[in-house]
Amino acid sequence: MLQLYSEDGGTVEKGRSTTIKTMMYAGTTLVHPSEVKWAAFSAGSYNNISGETGETIVITDSMVTDQMWLRCTATYDGEDYVAYYTIDDITDELEAYTFATVEKFTNSMGFGAVYTRCYRDGVEVDPIKSTTFSDTAPVGASSGDYYYHLDATNKTCKLKKFNGTNWNDANENDELTYNYYRINNKGDSLDTTLPWKTDRVIYIDPSMINGRMQFICEVVEN
Secondary structure, three states: OEEEEOOOOOEEEOOEOEEEEEEEEEOOEEEOOOEEEEEEEEOOEEEEOOOOOOOEEEEOHHHOEOEEEEEEEEEEOOEEEEEEEEEEEOOOOEEEEEEEOOOOOEOOEOOEEEEEEEEEOOEEEOOOOOOOEEOOOOOOOOOOOEEEEEEOOOOEEEEEEEOOOOEEEOOOOOOEEEEEEEEOOOOOEOOOOOOOEOOOEEEEOHHHHOOOOEEEEEEEEO
16 A cells, blocks of 8 residues: 655645655555656646655645646555645645545446635635535525536536526536546546546546546636
8 A cells, every 4th residue: 555645734835845755555564665756747647757766755836836736656566556645835826626526436326526616815716606416406496596417317517597497507607717637547647638527517427437536627717
C-alpha cells in the first residue's frame, strides 16, 4: 500500500513551500520503494517532474496555480503502486472543491453525479443552483426551484426549473467554466486533448468507472 502525506499541511502560499512524503507498507511492515516517479497534472495528462525520483518532493508556490494534482508511482518487488495528492495555493482567491453524490457502486448498480463548487474568501462563487440530484422531480417544489435531473437511460444530467406547474429545462448559464478530466484505475489520463465533460454537474454510473476512476475539474474564470 502506498500513501502520500504532508507534515506541514500540504498547502503552499507566497514564499512558502510544502513537502510531500511517501509511506509504503507490505502488510504491516514499512518498506522503501526501489524506484519513485513524481508527476503533475497539466493539459489533460500527468507529466513526470524532471529530476524528482526521491521518496519526498518539495513543492514551491511557483509550481502551483490554484491547485496542483500530484501523482506518485512507486515500485516495490517489481510492482508499481500509485497514489495521488492535491495541493492548494491558499494565496489564490478562488478555491474549487469537487464532490460525488456516491463514493462507490455495489454489484454494478446505481448512478449519481459529480459536481464542483467554488469559493472566494469563504463566499461561494457561481453558486450551484441546487444540491438535489435525482431521477425524479422533487415533491412540494415552489416556483423558481431547481434540481439536477439524472437520466440513467441517456446517461445525462440536466438542470431543471419549476415554473409553478411543470419542470422544464433551465436556460441559466454558469458563470465559470468547468473542465472535467478522467484518470483510470491504472493512473492513465483518458482525456489528453480535450476535457471529457464541460458541464457543471456530470452523470456517472458503474459503466463509466471500470473499477476505479478519478475525476479532476479545472475551473476557468470566464
